[in-house]
Amino acid sequence: MTTQSPPASSPPSYQLTHLEALEAEAVHIFREVAATFERPVLLFSGGKDSVVMLHVAVKAFWPAPLPFAVMHVDTGHNFDEVIEFRDRVVAERGLRLVVASVQDDIDAGRVVEETGPRASRNRLQTHALLRGIRDGGFDAVFGGARRDEEKARAKERVFSFRDEFGQWDPRAQRPELWQLYNGRHRKGEHIRVFPLSNWTELDIWQYIAAERIELPSIYYAHRRPVVPRDGMLLAHTRFLTLLPGEESYEELVRFRTVGDATCTGCVESTATTPDDVVLEVAASRITERGATRADDRISEAGMEDRKKEGYF
Numbered sequence: 208m209t210t211q212s213p214p215a216s217s218p219p220s221y222q223l224t225h226l227e228a229l230e231a232e233a234v235h236i237f238r239e240v241a242a243t244f245e246r247p248v249l250l251f252s253g254g255k256d257s258v259v260m261l262h263v264a265v266k267a268f269w270p271a272p273l274p275f276a277v278m279h280v281d282t283g284h285n286f287d288e289v290i291e292f293r294d295r296v297v298a299e300r301g302l303r304l305v306v307a308s309v310q311d312d313i314d315a316g317r318v319v320e321e322t323g324p325r326a327s328r329n330r331l332q333t334h335a336l337l338r339g340i341r342d343g344g345f346d347a348v349f350g351g352a353r354r355d356e357e358k359a360r361a362k363e364r365v366f367s368f369r370d371e372f373g374q375w376d377p378r379a380q381r382p383e384l385w386q387l388y389n390g391r392h393r394k395g396e397h398i399r400v401f402p403l404s405n406w407t408e409l410d411i412w413q414y415i416a417a418e419r420i421e422l423p424s425i426y427y428a429h430r431r432p433v434v435p436r437d438g439m440l441l442a443h444t445r446f447l448t449l450l451p452g453e454e455s456y457e458e459l460v461r462f463r464t465v466g467d468a469t470c471t472g473c474v475e476s477t478a479t480t481p482d483d484v485v486l487e488v489a490a491s492r493i494t495e496r497g498a499t500r501a502d503d504r505i506s507e508a509g510m511e512d513r514k515k516e517g518y519f
Contacts, residue, residue: 226414230263233402235386236365237267237349240400241274243390244347247400248305248340251277253293254465255422256351259411260403262420264349265300276303278343280336282328282467283310284446289465292423307339324448327469337373340397347390347398355407356494365404371395408463408495409488416481425462427484428476433458439472463488463495 223231240247249264251257261277268274279293297304309331312318317338318331340348354361364380366388381389390398403411415422432443432455441447443455446468460473461484478484 226410226417229403229406229410230266230414232386232405233260233263234267236388236400236402237264239388240347240349240390241268243388244398246343246345247275247347247349248343248345249273249275249277249349250280250351251293251297251302251304252279252465253289253296253423254351255411255415255426256353256403256464258296258420258422259406259414260349260351261296261300262418263402273300273302276305276343278305278307278339278345278348280307280332280339281309282332282335283308284328284468286423286425286442286444286462286465286468288425289423305339305343307335307342309335311335312338324450326448327467329467329470332467333373340373345397346392347400349400349402351403352401353403353406353408353411363399363401363404365401366390367399367401368392369397369399373397375399408491409485412481412485412488416485423465425465425473427479428459428461430457430459431473432456433460433473440474441470441472442468444468 249257249261251261264273277297293304296302309318309328312331312335313320318334320331321327339345352360352363354363359377362377362380364383366381366383367375368379368381369375371393383389392398406414414420433440434443434447434449434453434455435441436450436453440458440460442460443449449455458475459477461476461478462471462473465471476484476487478487
């Protein structure tokens, strides 16, 4: 009598999902920087990309504490909900927060504030950022920029070399074959590092939903006074001066990206959960910066020009 052998069990599958692969890549980048550089810092504004970046960074070094500080380049024209969220996260996670303040630069006479109804402090962030990097002695700076956001950012490598003036030369990018990163630099130079380079806006929101990451409330539908301007809806905050003929009205909106309150628009929306936002983003054909950031509309090469000056 012959006995039939039981069928061989299938080998376990170790294939990563799309989001797991993106997370693993970002974790590798964080650990590579921690092993290579002496004084990294993570830019944290309370915006969705910096929140996701911080979430992955905490995972990368768990159970040890985050081995670097976080820095916010503060224009002084922020949304109140975002600053409250920033401070709460910093306190809850026991982080060391460095604030590079544009207002400090204005008060010290290092920069001159724009005037007029369309004035914005957005361009003044560059000086505050470079001063914060120099004063902190940081040699690597993590940023949440993604290649899908804007064409100048699409040119970036994961490790972006900046010279002693903090400037970026798109023609001097270093090759990154096989995820090999070159962090060599001289004293006074530094590297901008983008762990979320290969993520899209949809990836970000799917990850937020999967990981149940908390965000500032303005990323979800809420009612607020808005002003139509230049094809966008700007929030009518204390920082926005109405132009002749403009009137504000209340609308149900949310923000796709968060920056200076004078140049960041919102979109009409009924999305109140991450899953709702995923559906909206999946149907969108315009990136969040293209749809809601007035600072990118300065010129055809507005972002690239600012990056060459030292902007992120």
